[in-house]
Amino acid sequence: MAQVLIVSESKLLSAGLSKLLREANPPRTVSEAASGEEALEKIRLQRPQVILLHVGHPVGNGMRTLHLLREKAPDIPVLLLLDAVDDEVVLLAMHAGAAGCLDKGVSAESLLQALSDAAVGEITLSERLASRIARIIAASGGDRHQQVYPDHLTRREVEILSFLACGLTNKEIARGLFISESTVRAHLRAITQKLRAHNRVHAVARAVEMGVIPAAEPLGEGRPLH
Structure with a gap:
């Protein structure tokens, strides 16, 4: 039985999610926290298998909580539930180590599956979010006929590296x-060969080192996210 910690400033949302998870088949063991600090205390006492973090408005609060949880409890996957679909927030969250992002309109079935996937180390993006991120990456690539990439990487290979x-x-x-x-x-086989990488993680590290893709950006206090 999976143990889930719900982190949300909204008591109403937490109550609804808790009811859904406890009545699921199989049922989940649920605890709740209203802040990152309270979540850390619950983690110390209960050691949940996965954290469901609600990111509302302003999103900076939720993102700071994500960074806190990833720093203090890096072994526990954090799945984000977003009030609004924000492309930059999704990219920052994935770079920060989130186990996935779901928009608030996700179905109960998809939410339960995402929690199960996160508990075993899988990454989840709802279909709508995955499509939006794909368009961002594609749009940032520039003209496919003019863009030149190191070691003859194609535009598609750079897109995949970004993912x-x-x-x-x-x-x-x-x-x-x-x-x-x-x-x-x-594409992954071609990428690892061209970058002389041992595996996908090494390929990303090489790509960042060569400037093919940007390194993960820290969330600055002064950077507006809404």
Whole structure:
């Protein structure tokens, strides 16, 4: 039985989510916290398997809580539930180590599956969010005929590297780019060969080092997110 810690400033939302999880099949053991500091105390006492973090408005509060949880409890996956779909917030969250992002309109079935996936180390993005992030990455690539990448990387390979840097699985990358998983695997083989990388993690590190993709950006106190 999975143990879930819900972190939200909204008591009403926490109560609704708790009821949903306790009545699920199989039921989840649920605890609640209203802040990052309270969440750390619950973690110390109960050691949940996964954290469901609600990011409302302003989003800076939720993002600071994410960074706090990732710093103090890096072994516990944190799944984000977003009030509003914000492309920059999703990218920052994935770079910060979130186990996934779901928009608030997600179905109960999808939420339960995402929590189960997060508990075993899988990354989850709702289909709408994956598609939006794919468009951002594609739009940032510039003109495919003029852009030149190190070691003859193609524009598509750079897009996939950007997804890898966010921690997405092959399945999530395929869904976001509207290609098959076998095509993703073929691109990954080409990427590791071109970057002389041992694996996908090493490929991302090499790409960041070479300036192909940006390094994860820390969330600055003065940076507006809303």
